[in-house]
Amino acid sequence: MKHLEFDGKYADLILKGKKRATVRLGRKPNLKPGDEVLIHSGGYAIAKAVIERVESKTVGELTDEDAFLDGFSSREELIKALKEHYRYVDDDSKAHVIVFRIVERFDRPVTSSDYAYEGNLPIEIAEMALKHLDLPEEDRKLIELFLQAGSLRKAAYRLGGLNKRYLIRDALRRAYEELKKRGLMGPKL
Numbered sequence: 001m002k003h004l005e006f007d008g009k010y011a012d013l014i015l016k017g018k019k020r021a022t023v024r025l026g027r028k029p030n031l032k033p034g035d036e037v038l039i040h041s042g043g044y045a046i047a048k049a050v051i052e053r054v055e056s057k058t059v060g061e062l063t064d065e066d067a068f069l070d071g072f073s074s075r076e077e078l079i080k081a082l083k084e085h086y087r088y089v090d091d092d093s094k095a096h097v098i099v100f101r102i103v104e105r106f107d108r109p110v111t112s113s114d115y116a117y118e119g120n121l122p123i124e125i126a127e128m129a130l131k132h133l134d135l136p137e138e139d140r141k142l143i144e145l146f147l148q149a150g151s152l153r154k155a156a157y158r159l160g161g162l163n164k165r166y167l168i169r170d171a172l173r174r175a176y177e178e179l180k181k182r183g184l185m186g187p188k189l
Helices: 008-015 064-069 075-085 112-116 122-132 137-149 152-159 162-181
Strands: 002-006 021-025 036-041 044-058 094-111
Touching: 002 008, 008 036, 008 044, 008 094, 021 064, 021 075, 036 094, 064 075, 064 094, 112 162, 122 137, 122 162, 137 152, 137 162, 152 162
Parallel strands: 002 036
Antiparallel strands: 021 094, 036 044, 044 094
16 A cells, blocks of 8 residues: 655644645655555554545646645645745746545554554564565565564664665565465454
8 A cells, every 4th residue: 555644743634634635846656546545644644545636737836726735725835834844945846736535534543664564563574474485585685684683774774774664664565465365464453
């Protein structure tokens, strides 16, 4: 499942339906209408949503309507917020308006890392995968590094920095999906 992450200050607006879109700058997100996403805010998965629309434009083309959907009172307020989140913003910056619809609110916030593996601990997945799966070489190396390091953070640093965590998470996700297919693991949430 894909993910949309938000600052914790937006959680209430999202859950109350006052923030039904997000404007992201830079590269076009890998989202399309109909995609299911987990909405994360403040380190927790708070809801599940469906992408309704993804529209690309420049910052100069953003409208008050875009701002209202994103929970702001005006285009100017939206642009001010974008300048707080992004280092460089001008009228020519590429912007992507992602409109979503909440389809499930979680009764209690779920830690983002727990939800990624449906409540299974990454260490359990790693141990089961090494024991029961014939993993691709790259995934095997990443999972072994994770187990040796003892945490995603420490393993990512050994790979070159925190921005490398996604490599390990992706390997664990693929392993978990294969373990589920084989009936060796299943959701705990």
